[in-house]
Amino acid sequence: xxxxxxxxxALKTPxxxxxxxxxxxxxxxxxRQKDTNSPxxxxxxxxxxxxxxxxxxxxxxxxxxxxxxxxEEPVAFDHDCREGICGMCGVMINGQAxxxxxxxxxxxxxxxxxxxxxxxxxxxxxxxxxPVIKDLVVDRSAFDRIITTGGYVSINVxxxxxxxxxxxxxxxxxxxxxxxxxxxxxxxxASCKNASASLFVSAKVSQLALLPQGEPERVxxxxxxxxxxxxxxxxxxxxxxxxxxxxPVGIKVENIARxxxxxxxxxxxxx
Amino acid sequence: MNGLKWLWTLIYGDxxxxxxxxxxxxxxxxxxxxxxxxxxxxxxxxxxxxxxxNNYAKFLHSGEMEAVVAGAEVGLLVLFxxxxxxxxxxTRENTAARPTGYAMKQSKxxxxxxxxxxxxxxxxxxxxxxxxxxLHLVDFRFRARGxxxxxxxxVEKVDAAHANKHQPxxxxxxxxxxxxxxxxxxxxVGCLVLGYHLVHGFYSAFQTLGFNxxxxxxKLRLLSIVFAIVIGVGFAIFPVWAHFVTIPGDAPAAPPxxxxxxx
Numbered sequence: 216x217x218x219x220x221x222x223x224x225a226l227k228t229p230x231x232x233x234x235x236x237x238x239x240x241x242x243x244x245x246x247r248q249k250d251t252n253s254p255x256x257x258x259x260x261x262x263x264x265x266x267x268x269x270x271x272x273x274x275x276x277x278x279x280x281x282x283x284x285x286x287e288e289p290v291a292f293d294h295d296c297r298e299g300i301c302g303m304c305g306v307m308i309n310g311q312a313x314x315x316x317x318x319x320x321x322x323x324x325x326x327x328x329x330x331x332x333x334x335x336x337x338x339x340x341x342x343x344x345x346p347v348i349k350d351l352v353v354d355r356s357a358f359d360r361i362i363t364t365g366g367y368v369s370i371n372v373x374x375x376x377x378x379x380x381x382x383x384x385x386x387x388x389x390x391x392x393x394x395x396x397x398x399x400x401x402x403x404x405a406s407c408k409n410a411s412a413s414l415f416v417s418a419k420v421s422q423l424a425l426l427p428q429g430e431p432e433r434v435x436x437x438x439x440x441x442x443x444x445x446x447x448x449x450x451x452x453x454x455x456x457x458x459x460x461x462x463p464v465g466i467k468v469e470n471i472a473r474x475x476x477x478x479x480x481x482x483x484x485x486x
Numbered sequence: 487m488n489g490l491k492w493l494w495t496l497i498y499g500d501x502x503x504x505x506x507x508x509x510x511x512x513x514x515x516x517x518x519x520x521x522x523x524x525x526x527x528x529x530x531x532x533x534x535x536x537x538x539x540n541n542y543a544k545f546l547h548s549g550e551m552e553a554v555v556a557g558a559e560v561g562l563l564v565l566f567x568x569x570x571x572x573x574x575x576x577t578r579e580n581t582a583a584r585p586t587g588y589a590m591k592q593s594k595x596x597x598x599x600x601x602x603x604x605x606x607x608x609x610x611x612x613x614x615x616x617x618x619x620x621l622h623l624v625d626f627r628f629r630a631r632g633x634x635x636x637x638x639x640x641v642e643k644v645d646a647a648h649a650n651k652h653q654p655x656x657x658x659x660x661x662x663x664x665x666x667x668x669x670x671x672x673x674x675v676g677c678l679v680l681g682y683h684l685v686h687g688f689y690s691a692f693q694t695l696g697f698n699x700x701x702x703x704x705k706l707r708l709l710s711i712v713f714a715i716v717i718g719v720g721f722a723i724f725p726v727w728a729h730f731v732t733i734p735g736d737a738p739a740a741p742p743x744x745x746x747x748x749x
Contacts, residue, residue, distance in 0.1 A: 244589075257589055310590035317594065336590045343583050406594070408606065409580035441501055450583030451502035451576050454690040455605045460594035469698045476696025478503045 239265040239326060242334040243278065245290055251346050251354075257336070267327040271314060272297060272304060274326055275337075291350040299323040299463065302398030305405070306351045307338040312402035312461040320400065320463040340401050342410035344447040355401050357447040358415060364443040365436035366419040368428050387425045394421035396464045406461035409450030414458040416444050417474035418466045424477050434481040441478050497568055502579065503694075505572050510691035512569040517688060517713070519562060520680075524720050531727075536657030543654035570616060577609050604686040611683040618676025625663050626655060658735070664728035673725040681718015688713050 240263045248255030262278050269277070272294050279289035295303035299320040306321055308314035314324040329335065337351065345353040397418035404412050420437050423429030429436070452471055459468045499505045529539040546555055604611075624630050655663075663669060689710035692698075697706075 246589075307588060307590075310588055310592040311594050315594075338588055338590070341584055341586055341588055343585055408584075410583035411580070441503055445502050448583055450580035451506055452694075453506075453576075453580070453605060453608065454686070454693045457593060457595060468693070469700070469703075472693050472696050472698030475503055475507070475694055478501070479507055479696060482504070 237267050237331075238263075239267060239329060239331050239333070241265055241274075241329065241332070244334065244336045245351070246338045246347075247290070247350055248339075248347050250349055255347065255350075257338075265326055267325070269326045270297065270322055271308065271324040271326065272322045291348075291352045293352050294322060297322040300398060302400040305340060305400045305402055305463075307336075307340065307405060309336050312340075312406040313400075313463050317460065318463055318465045320398075323463075340405035342401075342404050342449065344410065344412070344449050345401060345404060353401070355399070357449070358399050358401065358412070360447065361412070361416060361440055361443045362419065364439040365432065366423070366440065368423065368432065370431055372428050381427050383426060391422045391425040394418040394425070394466065394470055397422075397462075397466050398464055400463060402461045402463060403458035403466070404449065406457045407450065407452075408455060408457065409453055411452045411458070412444050412447070412449040413452035413471045413474065414462065414466055414468065416440050417470035420477055421470045421473050424473065433477070434485060437474065437477040437481050438485070441474075497571070498575070502576070505576055506694045509569055509572045509576070510694040512565045512572075513687055514691045516562070516565050516569065517684070517691075517717075519558075519565075520717050520721075524717065527721070527724060530657055530660065530724065539657040539660075540654070543656065547654040566616075566619070570612065573609060573612055604682055605690070608683065608686060611679050614679045615676060615683060618672055618679070621669070621672050622676070625666075625669060626660070629655070658733045661728045661731060661733050664725045670725040670729070674722050677720075677722035677725075678718050680721065681714045684714035684717055685711055 240261070243260045243262060244257045245260060246255055247258045260278055260282075262274065262281065265274050265277060272292070275290060275292055282289045292306060293303045295301040297304070299322060302320075304321040305313060308321070308324070313319055313321045315328060316324055339345075339347050339351045340353045340355075342353075344357040345355055348354050395418070397415060399415060401415070403414035404410050407413075420440060423436065424433055454468070454471075456468050459466065497508070499508060526542060529542050530536075532538045545551060621631075664673065687710075689707050692706055693703075697703075
């Protein structure tokens with residue numbers, strides 16, 4: 216996961232005729248932190264002429280353009296596809312992961328959701344396992360390390376089999392696909408009062424546990440991934456379901472129950 | 487010390503999910519006890535001058551039941567101890583997982599007002615229930631607290647009961663104890679807080695143990711609220727009811743029209 220700083224060069228000047236319709240004047244309170252070891256603080260910025268058609272990240276681009284013009288350090292934030300599918304973007308917007316909309320990433324949140332003269336508080340994901348790299352950028356490599364302990368199929372499954380050769384019930388295929396849509400953005404951790412990664416881990420365990428290809432490593436996988444999750448310093452799940460509400464792709468807590476089931480089953484049958 | 491390592495592993499587990507599963511199992515077993523306890527208490531309502539309740543109490547203290555009750559008491563103590571210990575441990579782990587909090591935090595859930603805050607105060611409600619339980623055991627199990635506000639003959643009777651802890655508590659004794667102002671207040675609050683603890687706890691235990699199904703989970707959440715109300719309000723009724731029921735030794739009620747003599 217790279218820490219990218221927004222590039223304002225390709226943007227139109229705020230308030231130019233490229234955006235028709237109403238515009239917003241906003242007060243932004245943004246977490247500024249030089250690096251992991253430096254203390255951070257909320258700094259206040261004023262932005263004017265923000266089109267309601269802009270995405271939230273475009274609004275931050277406008278702010279950064281203003282900061283660059285004033286020879287100030289632009290705000291660092293993660294982003295990549297800006298299409299809601301890569302999982303790179305993600306900040307706490309007024310205390311909600313990815314902002315007020317359900318099943319929406321920060322890049323897909325539009326400024327029409329805000330009103331003129333609103334104050335918006337923008338903070339990075341907060342978790343011991345997600346240290347701040349700079350400003351709004353956090354290090355989510357803890358997720359990568361969890362995946363390396365078992366979020367894959369390591370056996371040789373050969374070339375693509377005939378569609379009917381491996382029977383998979385439709386319900387299982389649907390549930391596995393739903394779990395596989397997790398983009399690993401970390402909103403579940405950020406929104407959970409315990410900074411628990413249970414929803415992320417449960418999605419990764421579920422997508423493989425539900426399919427025949429995942430069966431041979433089923434018992435080992437869940438134990439190793441949960442052990443790594445604990446080792447990274449994430450909190451435990453207390454079933455508040457806030458992660459499900461915050462998830463931009465709608466991963467359900469049903470997967471956490473499956474994770475618990477898989478884990479307890481694995482513990483019981485391991486020799 | 488190594489000899490007891492297996493015991494520590496059995497209690498503490500080696501994973502966050504394992505610890506939560508232990509909290510869930512001990513919680514559900516204690517829910518089972520609450521049901522049987524409430525069922526026994528309901529005998530207080532029976533209008534037979536306490537015969538059913540007193541017989542039930544005698545039966546629990548009888549020779550053949552002595553070992554069973556003693557075993558159940560030790561079992562409950564272990565369940566409660568493990569439940570509380572692991573709740574404290576996991577709360578500490580969970581707090582450590584976010585050393586720096588948010589300047590602003592809002593929920594994205596549309597939960598009902600009843601269910602939403604319950605899961606945020608599980609440790610607090612649990613500690614309140616623990617404090618209530620200590621007083622309850624002091625009053626009813628060990629009978630270590632007299633009721634000094636009662637008339638002398640009542641205190642003597644309670645003290646006499648202290649002298650022999652194997653004597654079962656009678657319906658009259660129970661009602662007198664429940665009339666104690668401290669007992670009444672603490673029991674009322676304690677029982678209602680227990681109910682609030684169960685609003686989240688009952689449902690959560692099933693989820694932790696891996697039970698979640700789109701057909702049954704919504705019903706289970708509703709059942710959790712119903713169960714919490716039945717247990718919480720069910721137990722809370724007794725300290726209120728005790729003030730309105732007549733027992734031997736009470737001053738006879740004034741006959742109707744007795745105050746009419748005042749001009």
